[in-house]
Amino acid sequence: MPYIESVTCPVCGCLCDDIRLRIEAGKIVEVKNGCAMCESKFLGYCGEHRLSKPLLRKNGELVEVSLNEAVKKAAEILTEANYPLLYGWSSTSCEATRVGLELAEEVGGVIDNTSTVCHGPSVLSVQDIGIPSCTLGQVRHRADLVIYWGCDPWSAHPRHIERYTSFSEGRFEKSEWKGYLSKTKALIVKKKIEKALKRVFARQAPSLSPSVRREPPPTLFKQGRKMIVVDVRRTRSAETADYFIQVEPNKDYELLEALRLLVRDEELEVEEVAGIPVAYLEEVADLMIRCNFGALFFGLGLTMSRGKMRNIDAALSLVRDLNTRTKFTIMPMRGHFNVSGADTVFTWQTGYPYAVDFSLCYPRYNPGETSAVDVLLRGETDASLIVASDPVSNFPRKAAEHLVKNPLIVIDPHMNATAQMGDVVIPSALVGVEVEGTAYRMDHVPLPLKKVVEPPEGLISDEEILRKILSEVRKIKTGKTEES
């Protein structure tokens, strides 16, 4: 029975590389060590939603065509366009992104990756302020205080806590898994008692606000690893934490700046900030200063809510301030498995991490002007190439409207909303399952993606498809030059 060990999971930015797969008759039949999303990908990647044949829109309907016809049509659309958008890149290999950048330069378009609607503001802020960061291995072995701010790893990065932070068994810091288990057991008993009491006093309404005003519990000052979650909702991660701070929506900036003041021993002349009593915040600031190695992870709760990049400015500055008192690091929780890789390849090819415009024949970068959502909202693009992404689902409707209105080329292994709306749809082999590649973890550690099964007949990688389109574009352009 062949097992494949140490497979890298191509789902989220954790890029877990300890996945064990059992293959039978060329199919994956068992997944070990993976989270729910990992299992869903490895076991369900070849289901009914898989694209098998290239499609071309003829008379308003998508019909099956040959790969050559689809590639030729894609190249024609991109060559004829004045200002095409090339978008996606975070769920494919670095090798494919490299070819994509070459193509963007060749057709004089704007190329952007999903950072633009994800951690784009974090990138801008890091360029302004800098980032005191480290690899996840350092956090695993050393961090005794972990803060998750505006992110829910239980849902979006399910093994982050287990592999890299509070529940991981580090060299210098031990796992808090057992403590969590006993806490959960106690909670179950408490819930059972509450239910029984409710049955007895049937009409008594349950109290709704204890978590909002909850003061820091004594367990927060125990020995060992501590975990704090700051969020607008009591997420699964919040339930795992030693302390949950429920911030009012759009008030993260105030809370971060208040903590900065407290860390610098300044006094706050208010009773509460963002719904949290200052007395509680003083205890949190104290805990931050007293830890030996702190790690702050932040998510889209900061980048998407009011303030956007200014929230990240405040978070980075807080960590900078903390580094005058102790050792503290900060890291964005990157979503797609290779969004860090896309930023990295963009940067070493063009000098800029995302939103790169080649319309003047040299790379220009001005997020807000050259970023995907903005060029779509202004109605400037006249064609799009989408690789391994689903902007029709993930962009606000008004931006997606312009995308759909113009010729739309989609390269993806699966049918999705964007492919459904596409004019040329080219199916690809799945990187990390059917073809090899390289991806960067959220801490910028590059890891190899393995090929574990053969791709369905006729399917080639994103990289090969892009190379075919690029060579076809060059042929058309050379033909035009010769004609003139």
Added chain:
Amino acid sequence: MTSNQRLQAILITGRTIDQGVGKEKGKTSKEYFDGVAICHIDPADLKKLGVKGNVNVQISTIYGSVIVKAVESPRAPHPGIVYMPYGPWANAVSDPDTDSIGMPSLKGINAEIEPIGDKPVLSLSELLKSQFGKEPYALH
């Protein structure tokens, strides 16, 4: 069960594990539809709307409106906040304004919630057709 009650709320969009599992299974799968064509409403707010969980509601913002299934939030209490997983249904009502930095405002949007009775939640293909007027690829 219908009611004329309306609820002013703050709409937050984000990730859930069901959305994550659904998207890996396939964006056109039933699991994805069940995971994202929903909204989480606080039990106190459901009471204000005069409904229990698992009824269809219309979510309206100044950017658009969409019908999704309302479920009692498993992450309560968060009165005044309505939570929707990322997806085409959430983006029918999300704020496209990028504040000149490229990032749309996908969290903290003012919204109005209203029970809609028997009106159904549109499937992915129906939603795409109604929003963009272009024929989506017919799913089998």
